[in-house]
Amino acid sequence: MNAPVIRLYDTQRSGNAWKIRIMAGLLGQPLERRTLSIDRGDLGTPAFAKLNRFRQVPLLELPDGSAIPESMAILFFLSAGTPWWPADRLEQAEVMSWLSFEQSRHMPPLAQLRLHLAIHPDWPLAAEQRATWQRQAEEALSILNTRLLESGSEGWVAGAGQPSIADVALYPYSRLARMAGLDLPRFEAVSDWIGRFEALPGYQPLFPGRPDLNEHAEEI
Numbered sequence: 366m367n368a369p370v371i372r373l374y375d376t377q378r379s380g381n382a383w384k385i386r387i388m389a390g391l392l393g394q395p396l397e398r399r400t401l402s403i404d405r406g407d408l409g410t411p412a413f414a415k416l417n418r419f420r421q422v423p424l425l426e427l428p429d430g431s432a433i434p435e436s437m438a439i440l441f442f443l444s445a446g447t448p449w450w451p452a453d454r455l456e457q458a459e460v461m462s463w464l465s466f467e468q469s470r471h472m473p474p475l476a477q478l479r480l481h482l483a484i485h486p487d488w489p490l491a492a493e494q495r496a497t498w499q500r501q502a503e504e505a506l507s508i509l510n511t512r513l514l515e516s517g518s519e520g521w522v523a524g525a526g527q528p529s530i531a532d533v534a535l536y537p538y539s540r541l542a543r544m545a546g547l548d549l550p551r552f553e554a555v556s557d558w559i560g561r562f563e564a565l566p567g568y569q570p571l572f573p574g575r576p577d578l579n580e581h582a583e584e585i
């Protein structure tokens with residue numbers, strides 16, 4: 366009999382889905398990947414809309430057929446009961462505040478700049494829009510940098526002693542900031558934290574087995 370599988374719907378270059386592959390790697394949780402392509406229109410099909418009303422990746426499908434959309438919800442689901450989701454209510458609130466920051470102020474400008482500058486440079490991008498995203502992305506990295514400076518050279522996003530799903534959530538689009546045209550080394554504490562994060566046992570690069578391709582722009 367086949368072992369029940371947890372299935373991840375993702376795309377090759379999705380930073381939001383990368384969070385889930387990293388989390389599964391860090392937890393030693395096997396995942397079966399169903400890799401779709403936005404450029405091919407896979408997310409616009411009625412079959413995918415039936416699985417995920419939000420029509421986005423990541424989507425996690427459980428062995429009983431239930432499905433969880435949204436990277437934050439999936440990170441919570443996978444990490445609950447492990448050290449990646451703290452037991453203390455105040456610490457949980459701290460983690461959630463960083464998840465909210467990632468979704469509202471960090472990921473949107475960084476993901477849009479990466480999409481327009483590196484993945485689809487053929488798409489039109491008005492100078493004013495680019496400048497707004499650039500300002501928002503710099504502000505988000507600066508807030509994260511200040512937090513990591515407070516946490517110290519061994520520290521993590523939502524507490525000094527232990528990484529949490531806040532680190533997993535904030536890693537991908539921080540790591541990809543150069544593709545978004547940002548000067549990542551200027552955010553020294555963020556750069557150091559990225560190095561510490563990538564040294565964690567179970568860390569997964571964007572393209573499996575190819576950490577050298579983390580900033581690769583094309584599907585392979």
Ligand SMILES: N[C@@H](CCC(=O)N[C@@H](CS)C(=O)NCC(=O)O)C(=O)O
Pocket residue numbers: 378379380381382403408420421422423434435436437468
């Ligand atoms: N809030 C969502 C955002 C997911 C998201 O933006 N996914 C992108 C790929 S990284 C996507 O599916 N884009 C296709 C589309 O929106 O049509 C999450 O955190 O999971």
